[in-house]
Amino acid sequence: MELGDLEEEEHAPPPPPWMEELLDIRQNMASITQQKREVEKLQNKHVQRPTFSGDTTTERQIEEITQNISRVLTNFICFQL
Secondary structure, eight states, X not given: OOHHHHHHHHTOOOOOTHHHHHHHHHHHHHHHHHHHHHHHHHXXXXXXXXXXXXXXXXXXXXXXXXHHHXXXXXXXXXXXX
16 A cells, blocks of 8 residues: 555545445344344244143234334334435
């Protein structure tokens, strides 16, 4: 690396404003994907239980994760408007 290269890097234009939004979208999508997998596991566990007793722990977990996914999507949509 030469001195001229350093000067060019120091004067490089800042990243475009949408770049931060793109990073936020990627993080949100990764989070949603992970949460979706967790919901699928919980749903399979819930469906395959041996009895239909009043165990609501799994149902509550599914509901919490689903609400969180909805909240992330709603915040993103509202932010874009």
